[in-house]
Amino acid sequence: MVDDTVQGRARERADELPGSELEHPFGPDWDVYKVRGKVFMLMTDVTGEPIVTVKADPEDGKALCQAYDDITPGYHMNKRHWITLRPGGAIPQDLVEDLVTESYLLVVEKLPRARRPVDPSLFGRTDR
Structure with a gap:
């Protein structure tokens, strides 16, 4: 069964990534x-709604925050490098x-x- 929530989709994708590990340090x-x-x-x-915070290129993050009301600067993170x-x-x-x-x-x-568990320049490319 597919979880179509933001957290569900993010969790499913993270679980697919090589070397990805779930921890609870906080x-x-x-x-x-x-x-x-x-x-x-x-x-x-903890914010009262289920959120996902990810790292983003600063310019991409800025553009995404402008394009989507549901994307904001990173909650409790560096606002330049993380988005929620x-x-x-x-x-x-x-x-x-x-x-x-x-x-x-x-x-x-x-x-x-x-x-590195993968080569970031080749990961996900289909034109190899």
């Missing part, structure tokens, strides 16, 4: 997804998946090459 109210020990996604409902996805139905499901993947790749590309 307690049971926060789902924290990491790759090789580095955070790429957080989920919680809120429920409301305005964010297309494929965009949620793309944003989780992009967040993951932004983190992976900063890892030493030997620790």
Whole structure:
């Protein structure tokens, strides 16, 4: 069964990514997804609604916040490098998946090459 909520789509995508691990370093109210020990996604409902926070390129994040009412600067994170996805139905499901993947790749590309579970320049490309 597919979970069509923002958190459900984000969770399903994160679970598919190589080396992705779910942890709870901030307690049971926060789902924290990491790759090789580095955070790429957080989920919680402590705000009163189920939100997803992901890393984003600063210019992309700014554009997304302007384009979607349900995308805001990162909750409790660096507002320049993180965005928060809120429920409301305005964010297309494929965009949620793309944003989780992009967040993951932004983190992976900063890892030493030997620790990367994938090559970020080739991951997801079909023209190899």
